[in-house]
Amino acid sequence: MNSKYALITGASSGIGLEIAKSLAKRNFNLVLTSRSEETLKELSREISKNFSVKVDFISSDLSKKEAPKQLYDFCKNKGYQIEILVNNAGFAIPGSFDQTPMEEEERFIRVLGIAVISLCKQFIKDMLERGRGRIMIISSVAAFAPPSSIQTLYGPIKTFMNRFSEGLNLNYNHKGITSTAVCPGYTITNFHTASGVQNEMDSVPSFMKKEAKQVAEEAVKATLKGKKICVPSITFKVIVFLLKIIPHGLFSLVSGFLAPGRYQKNS
Numbered sequence: 001m002n003s004k005y006a007l008i009t010g011a012s013s014g015i016g017l018e019i020a021k022s023l024a025k026r027n028f029n030l031v032l033t034s035r036s037e038e039t040l041k042e043l044s045r046e047i048s049k050n051f052s053v054k055v056d057f058i059s060s061d062l063s064k065k066e067a068p069k070q071l072y073d074f075c076k077n078k079g080y081q082i083e084i085l086v087n088n089a090g091f092a093i094p095g096s097f098d099q100t101p102m103e104e105e106e107r108f109i110r111v112l113g114i115a116v117i118s119l120c121k122q123f124i125k126d127m128l129e130r131g132r133g134r135i136m137i138i139s140s141v142a143a144f145a146p147p148s149s150i151q152t153l154y155g156p157i158k159t160f161m162n163r164f165s166e167g168l169n170l171n172y173n174h175k176g177i178t179s180t181a182v183c184p185g186y187t188i189t190n191f192h193t194a195s196g197v198q199n200e201m202d203s204v205p206s207f208m209k210k211e212a213k214q215v216a217e218e219a220v221k222a223t224l225k226g227k228k229i230c231v232p233s234i235t236f237k238v239i240v241f242l243l244k245i246i247p248h249g250l251f252s253l254v255s256g257f258l259a260p261g262r263y264q265k266n267s
């Protein structure tokens, strides 16, 4: 009997959904989670039928403090051994920093930051007992980029997540547990519409827009190999390389073409 399970947050659409399919294809049973119960129910049925694996789901809002513990308890009570924890759920805050209520930033940091840390903290204990486990954290190319004029907090939380993932590796790699920070560039998903930044996405050149399926496939391969970092696609590997070597001041010369509106100075 196949007892390998993966838990995927933000599994109702985009990169998370494609990661779910990619893992199902590799014979992992799944626990899908996000806020949209009906969508998860449908997807569970579909994935289970198409890939002949067990798929369960639980709706959960990761901006709620108790959500990570509830997810952990759900898996524990059902006897699911989570071999792969995929921290993918995310969004961006539309609007200027000075205009949004602080509750919005708190919600954002909880979903993209605290919930990730909390899930890792709980599931890693079981992984340590088994002496094996894989963690995937969906970060972003924004972790390497200069501060953006559209999203004040998005880059910083993704940089934080990259460093957190590195820390997990340092501390647990020799015990059989690895953490992979996946840093996609622009990916065609609901993200930009859901986050109110579709205009930005519309003006990005098409060679820079990647399919969620391609991103997910590279992410899963890297995670199963225990790679520390994964930047899906050649395009963004080159961009991240350039971001590391070119002074950020010079990057503004090309940013108007590659990422319109993202690095303009708001004077």
Ligand SMILES: NC(=O)c1ccc[n+]([C@@H]2O[C@H](COP(=O)([O-])OP(=O)(O)OC[C@H]3O[C@@H](n4cnc5c(N)ncnc54)[C@H](OP(=O)(O)O)[C@@H]3O)[C@@H](O)[C@H]2O)c1
Residues within 6 Å of the ligand: 009, 010, 011, 012, 013, 014, 015, 016, 033, 034, 035, 036, 060, 061, 062, 063, 088, 089, 090, 091, 111, 138, 139, 140, 141, 183, 184, 185, 186, 187, 188, 189, 190, 191, 192, 194
């Ligand atoms: N698309 C890009 O260009 C891009 C680039 C780099 C990195 N990323 C990262 O990729 C990850 C996935 O985004 P995506 O592009 O696939 O966007 P997406 O299609 O909008 O998916 C986001 C997922 O997160 C879930 N989610 C949002 N808020 C949640 C909450 N409060 N509690 C629980 N789940 C929540 C959504 O489900 P529900 O609405 O059902 O809750 C959905 O399943 C994010 O971490 C994002 O930062 C995206």
